[in-house]
Amino acid sequence: MGIIINIPEPDFEGLGKTEAEARLDIAVFFYTNWHMPPGRCAAYAGVPKVVFMDELGKRKIPIHYDLAALEQDIKNWKNFPPANGSSQRHHLP
Secondary structure, three states, rough: OOOOOOOHHHHHHOOOOOOHHHHHHHHHHHEEEEOOOOHHHHHHOOOOHHHHHHHHHHHOOOOOOOOHHHHHHHHHHHHHOOOEEEEEEOOOO
């Protein structure tokens, strides 16, 4: 089950936004107020996650990033093969 919000055409036209802009605004609202994951918000907005994250940056909205996410990113980074094709792994100081 989902929620459908029906905005009458005259009201929507008065917003001065395209449907895509309105969807993005709503997705940003979900992210900032309901703390939804950025990937899910991007899907609601109909844009790739990287585009949604870029929009957050443009609006100067901080990214929800906790210690567990940092630790996972470091683990992933250490196991990611180098771009130059060598067999050496990344090392953190």
